[in-house]
Amino acid sequence: MAYELIAAVDLGSNSFRLQVGRIVANQIYPLDGLKESVRLAAGLTADKRLDAAAQRRGLDALARFAERLRDFDAGAVRAVATNTLRVAKNAEQFLEKAEAALGFPIEVIAGREEARLIYLGVAHTLARPETRQMVVDIGGGSTEFIIGQNLDPIRLESLYMGCVSFSLRFFPDGRVDKYAFREAELAARRELQAIVHQFRESGWDEAIGSSGTAKALVDLLELNGWSDHGLTRDGLEKLRGELLRAGNAARLKLQGLRPDRIPVLPGGLVIMSAIFKEFGLERMAFSEGALRLGVLYDQLGRYHHDDLREATVNRFMQRYDVDRRQAARVGHTAIGLLGQLVPASREAGNTDSQFLVWAARLHEVGISVAHSSYHKHSAYILGNADMPGFSRRDQARLSRLVLAHRGKLERAQPLRGEAPEWTLIFCLRAAVLLHRSRDDQPLPALAASFTRSGFQLTLGSRGLDDLPLTAAALEDEAQQWSGIGGELRINRNA
Secondary structure, X not given: OOOOEEEEEEEOOOEEEEEEEEEEOOEEEEEEEEEEEOOHHHHEOOOOOEOHHHHHHHHXXXXXXXXXXXXXXXXXXXXXXXXXXXXXXXXXXXXXXXXXXXOOOEEEOOHHHHHHHHHHHHHOOOOOOOOEEXXXXXXXXXXXXXXXXXXXXXXXXXXXXXXXXXXXXXXXXXXXXXHHHHHHHHHHHHHHHHHHHHHHHHOOOEEEEEHHHHHHHHHHHHHOOOOOOOEEHHHHHHHHHHHHHHOEHHHOOOOOOOHHHHHHHHHHHHHHHHHHHHOOXXXXXXXXXXXXXXXXXXXXXXXXXXXXXXXXXHHHHHXXXXXXXXXXXXXXXXXXXXXHHOHHHHOOOOHHHHHHHHHHHHOOHHHXXXXXXXXXXXXXXXXXXXXOOOOHHHHHHXXXXXXXXXXXXXXXXXXXXXXXHHHHHHHHHHHHHHOOOOOOOOOOOEEEEEOOOEEEEEEEHHHHHOOHHHHHHHHHHHHHHHHOOOEEEEEEEO
């Protein structure tokens, strides 16, 4: 479905942001946006749990966003969450409440996926995208680094350091002195040393900063006469001197210093200073493009059937040498069964049918590790590999489906949800079982339907009589469903 207006929600570790854009001729023109300084990362306790105050700040912000999004269709809004909700042990409980407050699903994205989306947003704002860029995005809980050219990222990294976490760790109560600044800078440089060599090998023509920390530092340097354009090493040193003289960011009297930035300024400045030193930078430009703009353009690509997830699935099939003919057989049969059970799944862009096809195409990636228990290897790969375009929730869903495609159904019992998830599992398991011969012999006529507590599979009896192994396997499959309190009836037409 095509939309005129689309929206992106970014649940960052420091701020929550909403961006609304208008689509005109495959370009996105930002209409309006909202920003709430939530400082979610400041609510992480020592045992990595979000405290009640941070949760309340986040839920209040999302409730305000919900009012702006009240008339938006579900397909026109994409919400993503970043580092703090990647690491918080109670993230799942918070996300349930957050989705209820916002009114839309929220995806927790991996660090490299966040970096990819950041670059996509920045690349659409560049005057000369054909040059090679190094993009740096200092967030509240993590910092993303990307080298890219045109719209293509070449190298993606995400480090677990951000302006909120470093401010809390090294500058409690906003106090700043030379010792604390030096220790914080050394800690940041140690983190950076893990990626500097590879980035230097790739090389870049221009360094670009994006998002809130870079914007705040650019404003301070330019408005106070320490830089004529963008970030400079000399300008950062002058800001550092002013901060050390003040002893506390709250006592700074500088043009462009916004109140919401005061608590996180020391951490952001020390990380940026470390980046300049480790990468040997003298100057960094600034781009207004950021994660939320990248999310909007990623949505636009999906509407125009340029879904990066499809490309990722194809790359995984190639990387793990998947038997494409077998994957196609399984996918065709599984989708046919799902279409009988859930007619709405036949509609273009149906999410359940998409995931079922992807699961069918990827269910054998684990054979590249070992044939024995390959479904467990497949599930592990899909749950833990970097899969551009897929959120953590997407990957977890694929992993669950693939784990359950063979073997004991007891492993699938922790799955949340009712009919949709179990229906996909039934379709995938039945398709894999029916194609166990891995040939192109036609299957018996198939008809699938729901029963009160499970499923019924009706097959042409003559065809099944010629397939004694399949008939026996179907009987075993019925026992699997019975063992978890479900039902699978196998019927043969006369």
